Amino acid sequence: xLSAIVLINVARGQVNxxxxxxxxxxxISDVYSVTGEYDLVALVRVQQYDDLSTVVTAHMQQxxxxxxxxxxxxxxxxxxxxxxxxxxxxxx
Numbered sequence: 001x002l003s004a005i006v007l008i009n010v011a012r013g014q015v016n017x018x019x020x021x022x023x024x025x026x027x028i029s030d031v032y033s034v035t036g037e038y039d040l041v042a043l044v045r046v047q048q049y050d051d052l053s054t055v056v057t058a059h060m061q062q063x064x065x066x067x068x069x070x071x072x073x074x075x076x077x078x079x080x081x082x083x084x085x086x087x088x089x090x091x092x
Contacts, residue, residue, distance in 0.1 A: 001045055003074040004052055006060070008040040014065035015039050021063050027055040038070075 010018045019031045022042050030043040042060075046052050056071055 001047060002049060002052055003077065004044040004046075004056075005072040005074065006042040006044060006056060007038040007070040007072070008042060008060075008066055009037075009068040010039045011065040011067060018063060018065045021065075022060070025055060025059045027051060027059075 008018070008022075015033055019033060019040055022028050022031045022040070027044050027046045028042050029045045032041045032043075033039065034041050044052060044055050046055060052071075052073075056069065060066060060069060
């Protein structure tokens with residue numbers, strides 16, 4: 001499974017509508033509205049690299065309110081669940 005984080009700038013006043021449209025795209029698991037330089041953050045989870053390309057360059061480009069994206073590929077996921085499992089089996 002490949003994971004990516006897509007930072008998104010959208011047209012003024014279009015955050016909610018854009019987030020809903022993004023959630024309709026297969027491969028996008030979550031969308032967050034955020035403060036700062038970007039308006040939305042989309043979490044993408046796909047099986048293959050080509051699937052990521054399809055999500056970002058084909059499907060997301062069809063949403064006119066998206067002005068700019070910045071895609072970050074994830075190498076490894078660190079989570080509280082992973083940490084707890086490591087403690088449970090005695091990994092130091």
